[in-house]
Amino acid sequence: MKSILATLALLGAVGFGAPAWAAESPAAATATISSAVTAPAAAATAAVSAEVVAAAASAAPTLSKADNGWIMVCAALVILMSLPGLALFYGGLVRTKNMLSVLMQVFVTFSLISVLWVVYGYSLAFTEGGSFFGVLDKVFLKGVTADSLGATFSKGVFISEFTFVIFQGAFAAITCCLIVGAFAERAKFAAILLFMVIWFTFSYAPMAHMVWYWAGPDAYLDAATGEAAGKTAGFLFQKGALDFAGGTVVHINAAVAGLVGAFMIGKRIGYGRESMAPHSLTFTMIGASLLWFGWFGFNAGSALEASGGSALAMVNTWLATACATMSWMLAEWMLKGKPSMLGAASGAVAGLVAITPAAGFVGVMGAIVIGLLAGVICLWGVNGLKHVLGADDSLDVFGVHGVGGILGAILTGVFADPALGGSGVYDYVANAVGEYDMGAQVISQLWGVGTVVVWSAVVSLVAFKLVDMLIGLRVPEDEEREGLDITSHGESAYHY
Secondary structure, eight states: OHHHHHHHHHOOOBSSSOOOOBOSSGGGTTTSOOBOOOSHHHHHHHTSOHHHHHHHHHSOOOBOHHHHHHHHHHHHHHHHIIIIIIHHHHHHHSOGGGHHHHHHHHHHHHHHHHHHIIIIIHHHHSSSOSSSOOOSTTGGGTTOOTTOEEEOSSTTOEEEHHHHHHHHHHHHHHHHHHHGGGGTTTBOHHHHHHHHHHHIIIIIHHHHHHHHOBOOGGGOSSHHHHHHHHTTSOHHHHHTOOOBSOIIIIIIHHHHHHHHHHHHHOOOTTTTTSOOOOSOHHHHHHHHHHHHHHHHHHHHGGGSSSSHHHHHHHHHHHHHHHHHHHHHHHHHHHHHSSOOHHHHHHHHHHHHHHHTTTTTTSOHHHHHHHHHHHHHHHHHIIIIIHHHHTOOOTTOHIIIIIHHHHHHHHHHHHHTSGGGTOOOOEETTTTEEOOOOHHHHHHHHHHHHHHHHHHHHHHHHHHHHHHHHHTOSBOOHHHHHHOHHHHHHSOOSOOO
16 A cells, blocks of 8 residues: 555656646645646655644645746746747758648647647546546636646645646647647648547547546545545556656657558658658757757646756756757767767757656656667667658657657656665655655556557547548648648748
8 A cells, every 4th residue: 555655646747747636726725636746846745844744734725826936937838849849840840842731730739729628628637537537527617716726746835726727738739739740741731630639538638637637645644545545546647657747648649649640641742752851950950949948847847846856857858858969969970970950959859758757756867868868769769660660750750759758658667766866756645755666666657658559549540530531631642742831721931
């Protein structure tokens, strides 16, 4: 029992951050907290005496203005990652005739998912229901007011539920935006939007619930209440899978969907015979830089507090990304004879992806190892593995986000070990870091990876099939040759 509670403690990953569940009113916050876990708050809480924790838990819930302000800033940074960060990164990688289409796909997908998140996505992901789905008690944010509070990872510390809603909504939106890169330059715009509605509903929302939903730290008063609270958590949370900010929920989830789409939509006309080089590595570099900048909100914000744990996640995000940039560039330099801007930018994104599930759980040395490995292994993912799979994953969504996400998720179980500088797993009943079993934790991580791969693959296969039957997935050959900017949107990105 104690080991289960210990795992629940630091269990978290907010996707992309680790959520904290919201109570419907301040008075109810202690009793009904819903939240997803991270580990940063763990270290900070461990330093607090049991007496202080007990006093905080018994006090009337109040808003922490500093923590609330920090997460609001982080939510804005995550939005910046999509618009314009990801849009420019992807846009620069396609051919000139398709630049505008990619910008549109990212821009409108972000807008669509933002609306769906408020309508029903938040409720499905972050209300107490079953192990796989929440319920629809908070559709259209019913019951969420300016006074509603959401839990963090410290007992007695709360942020506004509205802040949590937008922070998690930005995660949901960018996850769906990531998928479009896998089948860029040949998919119907309407087909993409219809697919996103289905996939968001049946893959993203339940996966967020499985990994991040729990009753919140204030529910863990003693062994009995802790055990009862643990049974209300999401399926993978109960399995002990750690995902600080979305290695499973965001990256692997989106990458598998993209790979399925690349297979089902088929290869671009001329793939392997014609040049399909990026039309603007300038835009790609700018996009990668904005992603790196915004990712500080993504990972550090997943601590849900302006704490030392948040600072650790920020340092790890900075460092692992730099290491992956260097390792990808150097490996490519050795293999191809020249270092490329595309390689450096791709390495940076690989590092960001790989450190996401681990950011608040591992120490600095763990971040360095994860970053160095991510650069080299994801380089193989977009070259060797891509050829083995045989899919035209246009912008290497699976090679970077899938491979990097899987690597980071598994290594989180290794480097979260306090013996290797990690933060361990916090036990909210004992109010201390629990004993760490690396083997058991790696198995929990494999549960997370395996579940998201199978779940996303099945949902994506069904969703693409339905869309293909209803409206078709791919534009006609003549439209693809002319370019989607003109044929799908009646505009051009450039006028010479």
